[in-house]
Amino acid sequence: MKITFLGTGTSQGIPIIGSSHPVCLSTNPKDKRLRVSVLVAWDTYKYVIDCGPDFRYQMLRAGCETIDGIVFTHEHSDHVLGLDDIRPFYFRQGDIPIYAHKRVLKSLHKRFDYIFATKNKYPGAPTVITNRIKNKPFKLKNLEVVPVNGLHDTLQVFGFRFNDFAYLTDMKTVTNKEIKKIKGVKVLVVNALRIDSHRSHFNLEEALQFIDKVKPETAYLTHISHLLGFHEEIEKILPKHVFLAYDGLEITI
Numbered sequence: 001m002k003i004t005f006l007g008t009g010t011s012q013g014i015p016i017i018g019s020s021h022p023v024c025l026s027t028n029p030k031d032k033r034l035r036v037s038v039l040v041a042w043d044t045y046k047y048v049i050d051c052g053p054d055f056r057y058q059m060l061r062a063g064c065e066t067i068d069g070i071v072f073t074h075e076h077s078d079h080v081l082g083l084d085d086i087r088p089f090y091f092r093q094g095d096i097p098i099y100a101h102k103r104v105l106k107s108l109h110k111r112f113d114y115i116f117a118t119k120n121k122y123p124g125a126p127t128v129i130t131n132r133i134k135n136k137p138f139k140l141k142n143l144e145v146v147p148v149n150g151l152h153d154t155l156q157v158f159g160f161r162f163n164d165f166a167y168l169t170d171m172k173t174v175t176n177k178e179i180k181k182i183k184g185v186k187v188l189v190v191n192a193l194r195i196d197s198h199r200s201h202f203n204l205e206e207a208l209q210f211i212d213k214v215k216p217e218t219a220y221l222t223h224i225s226h227l228l229g230f231h232e233e234i235e236k237i238l239p240k241h242v243f244l245a246y247d248g249l250e251i252t253i
């Protein structure tokens, strides 16, 4: 299985438009972060987790010309607003499968009413095949995916386990029962927004405590704000098996 980090930034991305914060002015490419998303590929299959506002550019940058579907963690704009840009995939491949909690599907229906229209549909609009996820394992082709339930402030959010890979973003609270589902995975990806605490995201300390509970072989931090600091400086203070993800990073599991 190959994981490609398409974006590792928080909702505004880094740099933030108009910001003169030193991290936003950094010339290190690892400090430039598009909105958070990963491409998960195995055998001949490719699935994207979330498709935020940078989706089009992320697909071009990763050289990704086909997708088998999109799996959504939740409905916030930094995770869904690239949905219109599935059009090139739809034109070539046909209807695109999407997987989400029923509340997220409802939100997508509202925001992208033309995609879900059943009458007088505009011919340029893509069509999706909706798959509702509940908090129980589901299949993507030949692979069983295990959802991991968490809270983003008070909003329910899904993380996902694909065999030895677990991806959790926008989490602030995860119960021990849910943590059990991912204990000992080889690779864990988890959100770490910044140094100071935040009401809906793990800060660095909380992310490291979470990693201690899950005990993966290796962990990567994502959904990063400029307020976490420079990539190079933060990597120096992390435990040996924990790394900051960066855009374009590829890992094979």
Ligand SMILES: [Zn+2]
Pocket (backbone or CB within 6 Å): 010, 011, 036, 076, 078, 079, 170, 223
């Ligand atoms: Zn987010």
